[in-house]
Amino acid sequence: MQLRKVFILGSGLMGSGIAQACAQSGIEATLCDQREEAVEKALETISRSVGKLLEKGVVHGTKEEILSRIHKSSGLEGAGIDADLVIEAVFENLELKREVFRRLDRAAGPDTILASNTSAIAISNLAAETKRPERVVGIHFFSPVPMMGAAEVIRTSFTGDETFALAVDFVRRLGKHPILVQRDIPAFVINRINYRANIEAMKLVQDGIATVEDIDKGLRLAAGRKMGPFEIGDLVGLDVTHGALLSIYEETKDPSFYPPAILRLKVGMGHLGRKTGKGWYEYNPDGSMKK
Ligand SMILES: NC(=O)c1ccc[n+]([C@@H]2O[C@H](COP(=O)([O-])OP(=O)(O)OC[C@H]3O[C@@H](n4cnc5c(N)ncnc54)[C@H](O)[C@@H]3O)[C@@H](O)[C@H]2O)c1
The missing domain is CATH 3.40.50.720 (NAD(P)-binding Rossmann-like Domain)
Incomplete structure (x- = not known):
């Protein structure tokens, strides 16, 4: 079948x-x-x-x-x-x-x-x-x-x-x-690993240690990634990441998964990424990134 x-x-x-x-x-x-x-x-x-x-x-x-x-x-x-x-x-x-x-x-x-x-x-x-x-x-x-x-x-x-x-x-x-x-845990395997890195990247920006642009470029040019975490975040939708982190937090009660303030703020303002024209970056109506 x-x-x-x-x-x-x-x-x-x-x-x-x-x-x-x-x-x-x-x-x-x-x-x-x-x-x-x-x-x-x-x-x-x-x-x-x-x-x-x-x-x-x-x-x-x-x-x-x-x-x-x-x-x-x-x-x-x-x-x-x-x-x-x-x-x-x-x-x-x-x-x-x-x-x-x-x-x-x-x-x-x-x-x-x-x-x-x-x-x-x-x-x-x-x-x-x-x-x-x-x-x-x-x-x-x-x-x-x-x-x-x-x-x-x-x-x-x-x-x-x-x-x-x-x-x-x-x-x-x-x-x-x-x-x-093989076992049903919140966020499964790939997101479990990725979210840890994404939360760290958001906190580095939140604390003024590095910029969104530099972190994305750094991970592309120095860590062999195809896209940086913020570029992917805009594609996925900040609301989706926010909802997913809340789900993991609610289920595990592990505070390290709680959405960082910078993410909560952006979602609250409706800056959800490519779909709203603004997220970690800004986009033109044709979908290209604003310089
Ligand atoms: N965006 C990603 O990269 C990604 C990756 C993997 C998994 N997911 C998961 O996939 C799911 C959808 O994400 P998305 O990015 O496509 O979201 P989206 O916002 O692009 O689409 C969700 C759609 O669901 C519809 N909808 C909402 N409530 C409904 C209902 N009761 N009945 C029928 N339709 C309803 C909405 O109208 C909307 O069109 C989420 O659970 C998300 O976590 C998203």
């Missing part, structure tokens, strides 16, 4: 990237969002990105063929969900995700696997909201999804072996290396 039809709830940065990755790998994907305009925007972004990847020869087939695998859904209720796999990619907020998992459990067929793309919330919290905890798993993608070569697959103590194996196979079919996370 293979997971062939995917339903994605939340059509922002990650939902749209996951749908694109599916369509490029021959997998049917349906996009859904509480805001219809988010789905429309996702379809435009995907169309542009697929065009570029075809030009570069990174992706094969025709644009029409790839885009024809992406469908729209207006909501969970009504027709229900006709899919082998549901991937939740709504805002990083525990209460919201809990409520969403209760709704997904009601709307999806009994065999459908429910997955979350959460950055940091332990998956067991979401599995516990359903009547199918053995069919709940974490599939954590990285941004930009069509470009990144790995995704984490997270097992809870309830996750069935078949569910885990199907999720791993799905990630492989997307052309990505599955990082197997």
Whole structure:
């Protein structure tokens, strides 16, 4: 058996990237969002990105063929969900995700696997909201999804072996290396490591020790990173990092994970990164960085 039809709830940065990755790998994907305009925007972004990847020869087939695998859904209720796999990619907020998992459990067929793309919330919290905890798993993608070569697959103590194996196979079919996370801890593996460094970088800026620009340049030019932590932070969204750090803090009560004041302030002011034109850096309307 293979997971062939995917339903994605939340059509922002990650939902749209996951749908694109599916369509490029021959997998049917349906996009859904509480805001219809988010789905429309996702379809435009995907169309542009697929065009570029075809030009570069990174992706094969025709644009029409790839885009024809992406469908729209207006909501969970009504027709229900006709899919082998549901991937939740709504805002990083525990209460919201809990409520969403209760709704997904009601709307999806009994065999459908429910997955979350959460950055940091332990998956067991979401599995516990359903009547199918053995069919709940974490599939954590990285941004930009069509470009990144790995995704984490997270097992809870309830996750069935078949569910885990199907999720791993799905990630492989997307052309990505599955990082197997054998125990359900907040923020899993890659973010656990990265957040430590990101918090340190934010505190160095907060304390006036070094600038955002110098830290990014330093890590690119002296530590072999492709992008600095603040460049990545703007791409990911400061609200996403903030929500993820709060989730880890709430679950572990480890104060070293509490979002630094400089991050809380920026999120409070609505400076969320590329999506709002301002975050650690400022951006022009065409997306280029202001000099
Ligand atoms: N941004 C990243 O780099 C990144 C990386 C890995 C994982 N994640 C995780 O993926 C998830 C989504 O992140 P994102 O960056 O795509 O966020 P985003 O803000 O770009 O998109 C979230 C979308 O969810 C929709 N939404 C919110 N509540 C909803 C509901 N009840 N029903 C339907 N749609 C709803 C919003 O309208 C929005 O379009 C978060 O859990 C985040 O932590 C993000």
